[in-house]
Amino acid sequence: MNISSLNLTAIAPQIIIIITALVVLLAELFTGRKSLLAYLSLLGIIVAAIASWYIWNGTEQRLFAVPMFQTMAVADGYSLFLNLVFLVTAALSVLASINYLVRERINHGEYYALLLLATGGMMLMGSATDLMTVFLALEILSISLYVLAGFNRADLKSGESALKYFLLGAFASGFLLYGIALIYGATGTTNLAAIVDFLKGTGPMRGTYLFIGLGLLLVGFSFKIALVPFHMWTPDVYEGAPTSVTAFMSVGAKAAGFAALGRLLLYAFPTLLGDWVWALAVLSVLTMTLGNLTALAQTNVKRMLAYSSIAHAGYILIGLIAANEAGMAGVLFYLLAYAFMNVGAFAVVIAVGREGEPNLELSDYAGLGSRQPLLAAAMAVFMFSLAGVPPLAGFFGKLYIFSAAVQAGFVALAIIGVLNSVVSAFFYLRVIVYMYMQKPIVEARPVLAPPLALAIALAVLGTIGLGLLPTPFLTLAQQSIAMLFGA
Amino acid sequence: MPIDYLPILILVIVALLFAALALLVPALLGPRKPTAIKFSTYESGKIPFGTTGRRFPVKYYLTAVLFILFDIEVIFLYPWAVVFKALKLFGLIEMGVFVLILLVGYFYVWRKGALEWD
Amino acid sequence: MELALFVVLAVIAVIAAAGVVLSKKAATGALFLLLNFCTLAGLYILLNAQFIAVAQVIIYAGAIVVLFLFVLMLLSPGKEESQDRKPYIRVFAVFLAVLMLGEVGYVAFTGVLSGTPGQYTPEKIAEVGNVQAIGQVLFTDFLLPFELASVLLLVGIVGAVVLAKREL
Numbered sequence: 001m002n003i004s005s006l007n008l009t010a011i012a013p014q015i016i017i018i019i020t021a022l023v024v025l026l027a028e029l030f031t032g033r034k035s036l037l038a039y040l041s042l043l044g045i046i047v048a049a050i051a052s053w054y055i056w057n058g059t060e061q062r063l064f065a066v067p068m069f070q071t072m073a074v075a076d077g078y079s080l081f082l083n084l085v086f087l088v089t090a091a092l093s094v095l096a097s098i099n100y101l102v103r104e105r106i107n108h109g110e111y112y113a114l115l116l117l118a119t120g121g122m123m124l125m126g127s128a129t130d131l132m133t134v135f136l137a138l139e140i141l142s143i144s145l146y147v148l149a150g151f152n153r154a155d156l157k158s159g160e161s162a163l164k165y166f167l168l169g170a171f172a173s174g175f176l177l178y179g180i181a182l183i184y185g186a187t188g189t190t191n192l193a194a195i196v197d198f199l200k201g202t203g204p205m206r207g208t209y210l211f212i213g214l215g216l217l218l219v220g221f222s223f224k225i226a227l228v229p230f231h232m233w234t235p236d237v238y239e240g241a242p243t244s245v246t247a248f249m250s251v252g253a254k255a256a257g258f259a260a261l262g263r264l265l266l267y268a269f270p271t272l273l274g275d276w277v278w279a280l281a282v283l284s285v286l287t288m289t290l291g292n293l294t295a296l297a298q299t300n301v302k303r304m305l306a307y308s309s310i311a312h313a314g315y316i317l318i319g320l321i322a323a324n325e326a327g328m329a330g331v332l333f334y335l336l337a338y339a340f341m342n343v344g345a346f347a348v349v350i351a352v353g354r355e356g357e358p359n360l361e362l363s364d365y366a367g368l369g370s371r372q373p374l375l376a377a378a379m380a381v382f383m384f385s386l387a388g389v390p391p392l393a394g395f396f397g398k399l400y401i402f403s404a405a406v407q408a409g410f411v412a413l414a415i416i417g418v419l420n421s422v423v424s425a426f427f428y429l430r431v432i433v434y435m436y437m438q439k440p441i442v443e444a445r446p447v448l449a450p451p452l453a454l455a456i457a458l459a460v461l462g463t464i465g466l467g468l469l470p471t472p473f474l475t476l477a478q479q480s481i482a483m484l485f486g487a
Numbered sequence: 488m489p490i491d492y493l494p495i496l497i498l499v500i501v502a503l504l505f506a507a508l509a510l511l512v513p514a515l516l517g518p519r520k521p522t523a524i525k526f527s528t529y530e531s532g533k534i535p536f537g538t539t540g541r542r543f544p545v546k547y548y549l550t551a552v553l554f555i556l557f558d559i560e561v562i563f564l565y566p567w568a569v570v571f572k573a574l575k576l577f578g579l580i581e582m583g584v585f586v587l588i589l590l591v592g593y594f595y596v597w598r599k600g601a602l603e604w605d
Numbered sequence: 606m607e608l609a610l611f612v613v614l615a616v617i618a619v620i621a622a623a624g625v626v627l628s629k630k631a632a633t634g635a636l637f638l639l640l641n642f643c644t645l646a647g648l649y650i651l652l653n654a655q656f657i658a659v660a661q662v663i664i665y666a667g668a669i670v671v672l673f674l675f676v677l678m679l680l681s682p683g684k685e686e687s688q689d690r691k692p693y694i695r696v697f698a699v700f701l702a703v704l705m706l707g708e709v710g711y712v713a714f715t716g717v718l719s720g721t722p723g724q725y726t727p728e729k730i731a732e733v734g735n736v737q738a739i740g741q742v743l744f745t746d747f748l749l750p751f752e753l754a755s756v757l758l759l760v761g762i763v764g765a766v767v768l769a770k771r772e773l
Contacts, residue, residue: 006748011749018756022588022591022759025591025592025595025763026591026594026595028595029594029595029598029599072746072747072748072749072750073749108767108773110763110766110767110773113763114760114763114764114767117756117759117760117763120756124753130750132747132750133749133750133753136750136753136754136757137753139757140753140756140757140760143757143760143761143764144760144764146764147760147763147764147767147768150768151767153767153768162768184723185720185721186720186721187721188720188721188722188723188724189723198721207719207720209719209720489607489650489651489653492650496610542678542679542680543675543678543679545679545769546769546771547675547678547679548675548676548679548765548769549765549766549769549770550675551668551671551672551675551676552672552761552765552769553762553765554668554671554672555664555668555669555671555672556758556761556762556765558663558664558667558668559664559668559758560755560758561663562659562660562663562664563743563751563754565656565659565736566656566736566737566739566740566743566744567740567743567744569734569736569737569740570737570740570741570744573741574744574745578744581744581748581751581752582744584752584755585751585752585754585755586755588752588755588756588758588759589755589758589759589762591759592758592759592762592763593762595762595763595766596762596766599766599770599773601766601770
């Protein structure tokens with residue numbers, strides 16, 4: 001047994017991110033200029049992205065294997081594409097945070113360390129091929145986010161957000177762990193490849209243990225990605241958390257949950273497809289419909305975006321339900337598109353906000369089109385994209401997922417998805433109506449700090465870019481999922 | 488083998504017996520002259536004031552959580568110590584990485600002054 | 606001998622568990638919990654699971670109970686007895702408990718659930734030793750989760766300081 005047999009290059013991006021987090025944590029102790037730590041974090045994120053790119057070009061599939069070939073994590077196209085999603089989310093969130101933290105007087109280096117550790121957890125979720133790795137990665141991610149949600153310690157709402165997130169998140173982790181234990185009991189292993197072998201050996205057997213275990217696993221994940229009826233925590237948590245944290249977790253935590261769930265269901269449990277697919281279909285319809293209908297009634301933009309993010313989880317779930325290559329490629333494409341448009345939308349919320357965040361209401365956006373035309377234009381792009389208006393990123397994400405569902409025979413599901421998109425257009429466009437057709441109540445012009453402006457610009461670029469040139473990214477996504485279906 | 492734990496079982500029984508005796512013998516043999524002072528709460532010789540039912544500062548929480556986290560670190564050292572010889576240098580390196588990561592945490596806590604009673 | 610020990614430990618464990626639920630004062634409940642953890646450690650040893658027994662004593666009986674007691678002191682005690690429980694909640698709880706007990710009993714006595722034995726059967730563990738078996742697996746096959754555990758602990762350390770320290 002020696003180090004070289006470990007094939008550490010396979011998880012090099014994750015290691016780079018975690019080491020960066022350690023360095024940031026140590027640097028926090030010695031420097032007074034906290035914005036330096038933000039740029040240090042960005043450097044780590046860029047290096048991790050480059051490392052992912054090298055692995056992508058290197059070999060088709062590298063395994064993080066220790067002797068006896070018990071693979072715990074893997075670097076394949078799937079995990080590397082997801083690395084891209086997580087790193088984009090993290091980079092945009094860090095850029096959007098720099099001046100926000102100063103404004104809210106919570107400019108501490110621990111913020112960046114925790115954000116990086118959470119990113120590392122997300123990336124490990126994408127590459128985990130053992131239920132133990134899935135669980136530990138999920139806990140690293142979740143605990144970092146609980147703390148980040150409560151990072152504004154002077155703000156009672158932030159504390160409430162952290163407590164609610166922690167209590168329900170811990171509950172969900174309990175379900176998940178129980179499910180993993182039962183799956184271990186049923187199959188005698190926690191390794192996904194070994195589970196695949198086991199299920200091949202037994203044929204279409206339906207062990208009661210396995211069935212209950214898978215059910216508990218689904219409940220646990222449903223909590224984490226906020227599917228109705230496991231979504232109750234989401235609005236309060238997203239509203240109370242510092243806005244930059246909301247931006248980060250609304251995309252990152254969700255994408256990480258879908259990453260692990262996708263690999264579990266499509267790689268390890270495709271033989272039980274007939275059992276889990278209907279459960280997910282029900283969850284998806286509930287999630288889309290309730291998320292959108294409740295979002296209609298919101299006047300607080302942050303809360304509206306929270307409900308909108310619930311609805312989007314419903315759309316993405318359709319891709320999983322389709323359980324074909326087009327569906328999974330659609331999910332990956334959607335997650336990347338969602339990273340740009342949703343973090344971008346929250347970045348605009350940060351820009352419009354003021355210390356203490358008193359102005360999050362729709363009326364605060366009135367007349368933004370004349371007060372700060374560029375910012376309003378960016379917000380309009382994000383809203384159109386979230387609503388699924390062509391030719392923006394969100395449109396193609398929905399298009400791919402819905403057409404995959406039709407291909408797989410879930411026509412009704414696709415129709416419900418389209419109807420929901422129509423409903424959602426109402427509240428997304430309402431923001432645009434307020435920005436351009438209402439008289440401003442206050443005349444103040446939001447001042448854009450350079451890093452925040454850069455974050456918004458990049459997000460706009462991504463949203464429009466993915467919309468105008470969707471093909472290369474879709475091809476990339478299609479190549480990424482080969483491993484899931486190749487086995 | 489559970490039988491290896493027989494000495495611990497005997498120790499537990501002896502401890503229980505000792506505690507029972509220490510309570511029982513004075514109760515049977517000792518004279519009893521109760522006074523108000525004797526019935527008041529013993530607080531290291533000081534005259535007690537107030538009730539014990541008041542809130543403690545949150546500092547205690549920090550101490551308790553840090554204790555648990557480093558306690559869990561210790562539990563990993565136990566199986567490592569048992570198979571240490573079989574793992575050879577590889578085992579030393581992997582535990583080194585594990586401890587190093589936590590050492591960063593310890594250094595952070597220490598330099599932050601979280602261990603001081605401010 | 607083992608049966609006698611099991612019965613003694615099991616009876617104490619059940620009494621202690623009932624004590625946790627029924628205690629009027631939360632601190633008494635925490636001490637009952639401590640007793641429960643210690644008897645559970647004894648049961649684990651009877652099952653030849655030494656590592657879990659040691660973890661039970663060091664982490665649960667040692668650290669977790671201490672944390673519980675600290676938390677009880679942090680919340681203002683004295684108010685704890687004045688919760689107004691709605692009666693139907695109690696009925697519902699009893700119903701759920703009976704249902705759970707029924708399920709466990711059904712599964713235990715009918716054996717409808719059958720699992721697959723893993724690599725480590727009781728015989729094999731008796732051969733190499735419980736802690737050795739865990740050590741060998743943990744530090745070879747489960748190396749990545751093991752290292753991730755230290756990252757997880759680090760997140761906990763930073764989180765505790767961030768949330769509870771007065772000045773950051």
